Amino acid sequence: MKHVVILSLLATTLAAHAQAVPPAVAKARDLAALPQGWLALDKNALRLVDAAGTERASLPVRGRQVDVRSAGGVSLAIVIDANAERVIPVRADGRAGTLAAQPPLPETGFGIEAACLYRDAQQLTYAFLAGKDGQAEQWLLDGDAPRRVRRLALPPHVQACRVDDATGTLYVAEEGMGVWAYRADAEGAPARRAVGLAPPFGKLADGAQALAVVPGGVVAADGKGRLHAWRRAGNGWTTAAVAGQGMEGLAIDAAGRLLARDDTAWRSVPLAVKPVAPAAPLPVVMPRAQTEPVARAGDAADDPAIWRHPADPAASRVLGTNKKQGLLVYDLQGRQRQLLETGRLNNVDVRQDVAFGAERFDLALATQRDDNLMVLFTIAADGTVAEAARLPTELDEIYGACVYRPAGGGLDAFVNDKDGRYLHYRIARADGKFTARVVRRFRTASQPEGCVADEASGQLFVGEERRGLWVTSADAARDARLAMVLPAGGLLQADVEGIGIYRSAARSYVVVSSQGNDSYVVLDAAAPYRVRGAFRIGVNVADGIDGASETDGLEVTSADLGGPYGRGMLVVQDGYKRMPDGPQNFKLVAWDDIARALGLD
Template sequence: MLSNKKMFQLSIVSLGMAALLSACQADKPGLQMPLPQTLAVNASHYQNVQLAGAEYQLLTDATGLQVQQGTTVLGRHAGRFSRLTQQPLMQGSTLLAAMDTDSNSLYLWRFTPAEPTPLQLVYQQVISSRVVEDLCFYHSSENQQLSLFLLGGRGGADQLLLQQQQQWLAQPVAIRELNVPYDSTACAVDQTVGALYIAEADRAIWRYQAEPEADEGRSLVQVNKPFGQLQGEVKALQILADGSLLALEEEPARVLHINNEGQLLNAIAVPALAEASGLAVSMQNNTATAYISSEDAGTVQQVLLPLSSIASVVAKPAIVQLLPTLQTEPASQRGDVMDDPAVWHHPVQPERSLILATDKRAGLDVYNMHGKRVQQLSVGRLNNVDVRYGLPWQSAAHDIAVASLRDNNSLQLFAIDGTGKLHNAGNIATTMTDIYGLCMYHSAQSGKHYVFVNDKSGLIEQYRIDTDGAGWQGTLVRSLQVPSQPEGCVADDKRGVLFVGEEDEAIWRFAAEADAATTGEAIIRVDGEHLVADIEGIALAEHNGSSYLLVSSQGNDSYLVFDAAPPYAQRLHFRISTNPQLGIDGASETDGLEVTTRSLGPGFEQGALIVQDGRNRMPEQGQNLKLVPWQHILQQLQ
C-alpha cells in the first residue's frame, strides 16, 4: 500500500497534568476577545497545510475532498467526507484521513505536491465496528508507531496501527479498543506527551493516554456549567503548539481556549456561523490561526490566537522495539491474575519444554511451546515460581518447582516427572506474615538446593530443601533484609550471587551461600528515566562467558539488560511492541519475567525471554505471557 517513508514528528510543547476543576469556575472579565475574520472559501471542513515553504488548502464539502493552491485545484476525490485530519510526513508529504458519512468508510490519502498526481488514495475500508464521529492521528516517537484513532459516538473507539518502525503495514491493524463516554463527539492528540483528548458532547472533556499499551485511566479537563465552562456540544478539538487546547462548541458557535491545567483562557464567539462543526489550526511563529467551518459549507471563519513564547521541543528518542513471536492462552479470569513465569526444560526434546506461570487467584498454569495450557494445579494464590533439577522424590529423581503461596505464607512444592507432568508435593511453612517473591538457588559448592523467599516488609529468608527419599522438607538457614518491599529475585548458581529487586528503590546483591554474610549492596538504582519503579521481574542470562541481568521496569513499560558483574553497566533498554503480522500485542505493566538461553525448539533455538503481560490486547482478554526469541536480544547487544 504505502511506500516506506519516514515520519516527521510534530513539534508540540509538553502538556502538564490538569488540576482539579474548581466548583464554580466563573468567566474571567477583561479577556482579550479576538474577532473572527471571514476567509473567502466555502467548506464543511478546512485545513491549511504548508509544505516545502508553499501553502495549500484542503477542504471538503457536500461533493468531495479538494486540494488546492490558491485558486489552482491540485486534486479531488468525490464523496461526502467529514472529519478531515492530517499527519505530516517527511519528504514534503502529508497523510490525510476522512470518513465518508454515506458508507461509513475510512479513506487515507497521501498529498505530495511535487508528484505528478499530488493527491493519491492509499487506503479505503468500510468501518463496521462503530459509526465514526471523529478521527485523530498519533505518532509515537518513542515507540516508532503511527496510529489513527476512530472515535465512535456510542461508547467506544478503535486505535488502528498504520506504520511501525518506519514500515507501513499492508493494511491498518486494530491494536486497541477503548471504552469512552457514550456521547463522544471529538478527539485530538498531543503528540509530544501522548495524551488523547476526548469530548463528551456538552458535558466534559477527558484526557486519556494515547499509547496502545498504556493504562486506560482518564483525567478530567473541563466540564459543563455550573462546575466548568462548557455550554454547547463540543464538535472538534485541536492541540496548540504551547500545549493548550482549543474546543469548538456547535451552537452557538464558540471557540474555547483551555490551558494545560483545564482553565479557560478565552471564549471566542463566531456569530457568522449558525452551527459550527469543523476546527483546524495552523501555526506561524507564536501565533495560531484557527479555521472554523460549518456542515452547510458556508464561509470559513478564522481567528488569530497569540500564544505564549514557545520553547523548542525535542521529540523523545526512540526506544528499541522487539516483537513477540509467541503468546500463551489468556488467563481463565480477568484482572490482575498472572504474575511470574518459569521454564522447565525437557531433557531430550527442547520443543517439549514447558512454561509455568503463577495465578494469583488460583494456582499454577502450565503451557506447552505452542502457548496452549496443558495443566492447571488449583493449589491457592501463588505469586512467584522457580525451577531446579534432579532432586530425589518418592524413590526417583524429579525436577522441582517451588512457588510462594500467599494463602498460608508457605512454600508450595511441585515435583516434575520425566514427561513434564507436575505433581503437588506439599508445603513448607515459613515465618513470614505477607509472603511475596521467590527464587531458587543450587549451590555449586555444597550441591544443596535452596529457596529464597521474601515478604512485603523487606525480609528475605533462605531455606535449604532436604529430602528423606519420600518427601521434601525445608530448613531456615539465614535471614536477609532490604529497606522496603522487594519481590523479584534471581540467584546465580555458578557464581553464588543473589540479586533482589527492592521495588521502589534499587537492585541489591547478596552472597547466596548459606554461611555467607547477611549484608547486601545496592548495585543499580531506580533513575526515573530508564529504570522506573516498580522494579519487578529479574532474570539471569549467560552467553559466551558473559552474564546479563534482565529487569522489568514496570513504571515505563520497558525492560533493561545490565551486566551481572561490576560495574553493572546498562547494555540495552527496550520495549516489547505489537507484532501486527502475527496478531500479537505488545507487553506492558509486566510483573515477572524469565529468560533461558537453552533451546525451546523451533523459533527459540537459542532460548527466549518470557514476560508477563499485564494488559493483553488484540483483543482485550485476560493476562498472558509473551515470548521474544533470545537471538533477537543478542542482535541488539552485539
C-alpha cells in the same frame, strides 16, 4: 468581521496578524495539512489541494472530520462517512495528485461521532473511533488488514478528538463538559485527566467542540466559539490567556501554525509556543510468540519460568502462574499443555538437575497465597509437571520467590512477604519426601517481590518495588547485607517487578521489569553493574501479536531453545492483552532481538 485571536502559551502577548489560507480551502468545513498542500473537507467531497491552491483530486463523500499522518511523501488520512457511519482510510499522494479510498473500517455497532489518528514510537498508525454514548475503539491500520486493538470508554457526546504523537496523549472534546486527556498507547493501564472543564469546574462555556494539538500543548474551541489554550506541564496542563469568539473549527498547517475557522473562512492565528521536548523513545523489540490467554479475567497471570528439554530444545516448556487458579505449562508456540489447579500461585522459578544425594530432579517452586506456603513441582524428562510437595512457611502474606542450587547440593528457596521479610529456606529430601527449614532471615524496608539468584557468582538480586534493585550474597553462611545496585528513577521506574539473569560465557546480564514505564532494563550482573540500556516490547504486526506492558514477572535464559531462540529467550507477563482484548498472557522474545536493539555482546 475580522476575528483576531491572541494566543500565548508562554504568557507573551503577540501582535495579531492574519495569513489567509488558499481560497480553494478557505470555506472547507475541516482541514488537514499535507507536506505540500491540504486535504479539505466540504459537504460534498474530500479534496486534495496543492500549496498553490489548485485542486488536484477529489473523493465524493458526505463526510465529517478529517485527520492525517504523513511520511515519505504519502499521507494516510481518515474521514467519517456520515451516511454509512463508517470511517474511510484514504491514501493521499501530494506529488502525484491522487486520492485513493481504502476499504472502510469494519462496522463498530455504534454511530461514529469523532475519529482521529495516532502514530506511535514504533511508527505504527492507529485510528480512534468514538460514539456519542461513550463507546470507542482503537484500530491498528498497518498490516494486511485493519485490526481492532481494544475497546475503550470515552465520555458521551464526544465532538472531536486529536492525538499528540510526541507525548502519546489522546485529547477528547466532550460537549457540555470539556477537554479530557487519555493515554493513547493501548498498552498499559488506562488513564484519564481533565485538561479544561465547563463551569463550575472550569471556564469552557458549554464544554468543547473542536481541538488542535499545537507544539507543547492543545487548543480548544468551547461551545460559544471562544478559544482556550493549555500548555503541557509534566503530568498536567497550565492555562494561557485567550481572546476571540465565533470559532467553529481548528486545524494546524504544515508549519505547525494554528488555524481557526469562523462562519466565513479559515484564518491563521499567531502562536508563540515553547515546545515540550519529548523523552527519547526506547528501542522496541517485537515478540516472536505469545501464549494462549489464562483462563481468568483481570489481574491473573503473574510470573513465568523456563524449562529446557534435555534432548530436544524445541520441546522446552514455559511455566506461568495464574494467581487466581494455579500453574500453566506452555510449549514454545504458546499452546497450553497443562493446567495444575493448585491455588493462587504468585511467583515461580525452575532449577534443573538438582541433586539430593543420589537422586536428581528438575524442580519448580511457586508461592501459594491461599495458605502462605511453597509448592514444589517435579518436571519429567518429557516436560510433564506434577505437584510434589507443599511446604509451609512462617509468612503472613507470601509473595515473591526464587531458587538457588548451593554447591553442596539440594535447593535453596528465597521467599518474601509483603511486609519486606525474606526467609531463606533449605529444601532437603528425607525418606522419599521433600522438607524445608529456615537457614537465614533478612528484610527490605518496603514491599519486595521479584528476586533471582546467580549460581555462577553466588549473588542474590532483590527487587524492592518502590526503591530499586539490591544485591546480597546467596550463601546461607554469609551476612545478608543488602547493597543498592540501581535505585528507582531514570530508566528503572517503580514498580520494580520481575528479575532474571542471562548467563553467557562472555558476560551475564540482569534483566528487570520497569513496570512504571512499561519497559525492561538490562545491566551487567557483576560490579559495577553498568546499565546497558532499556527497551520496550512492541507490536508484531505480521503475526498479530500485541506488545507487553505492566509486566509483573519475567524470566530469561541463554540456553539454546532452537529456531529464533538459539541464543536464548525472554518471557514476560503482559498486563494488558490487546488485539483483541482478552485475559492476560505471556510474550516470548528472542534474546538475539534484544542484543541487537541494545548493542549487547
